[in-house]
Amino acid sequence: MSKFNEKTVKSDVIFEGKVITLQVDEVELPNGKLAKREIVRHPGAVAVIAITPENRMIMVRQFRKPLEKTILEIPAGKLEKGEEPLVCAERELIEETGYRAEEMKFVSSFYTSPGFANEIIHIYEASGLESGDAQPDQDEFVDLVEVTLEQAFEYIQSGDIIDAKTIFAIYYWENTLLKR
């Protein structure tokens, strides 16, 4: 599937931040014309679907500056340099929620915004949960929230749950986990 390839003619890094890098590439289109592509480079991330023995999904409430809004999400975080996604999933679950998982199973990976970013999220399913103390990063302010499936759908309705990975997780819970 390569007939539409866009050959890079020039690539300029505009900004290198702590989280993302922005570059603008000049590309040659299949018709020979030139075009610009604005590209955000991201280290990738993991997110964790974790259901307690009481059949509640573990979520975190946190303020998201790009949305100017506090929302509920499944535990997630960026990959550190060279970090395996599985290791990152175990780490983020403990840091954000205090829960340790006996088992961490890969579910799916997806790109969030293929039009302008290379961010990929690897989703894991945690089981054999044991609660403990959260260990958030110094600049991270998160509340642990445990929600039933019914509450999860109410939070989707109210807009408190409104991001791709968390909505995916809730449908996965309803359509896969609860049907096992």
Added chain:
Amino acid sequence: MSKFNEKTVKSDVIFEGKVITLQVDEVELPNGKLAKREIVRHPGAVAVIAITPENRMIMVRQFRKPLEKTILEIPAGKLEKGEEPLVCAERELIEETGYRAEEMKFVSSFYTSPGFANEIIHIYEASGLESGDAQPDQDEFVDLVEVTLEQAFEYIQSGDIIDAKTIFAIYYWENTLLKR
């Protein structure tokens, strides 16, 4: 849900492109410390779930420069300035695939990457489809592909389908549309 708010102390626009704007905000954290937030502003987008009378999902194959890869996605596109998402959904479906929809029903909206971007995607379900000629933008090279549910899951396995909105669409097809 506002106790974690981050007050903006300073906001610098680093880059204004055709598609995205990058800004870096300095914020005051709940503990009084300062931190930087790298934020990508995006106009928002729509995506369309469209199933033909032959029970195939309408998809487009296109090269995505941020991934350096050609992938299969549901028809989608950015909102133009002031454009209603519903109007954008109708427009993008025609432009990318040639299909016109008799009815366009809102399904869901979600943020793709709340950690660093404000991109929101509005998902619509098209019905009463009538085929026609595609009218792609000048710089847009897309192939129309129609896939069965079985093929869709094979494409997820092979990595040809690998973005959040399209995976959402396939699960929605399986778990909602096919159960009506």
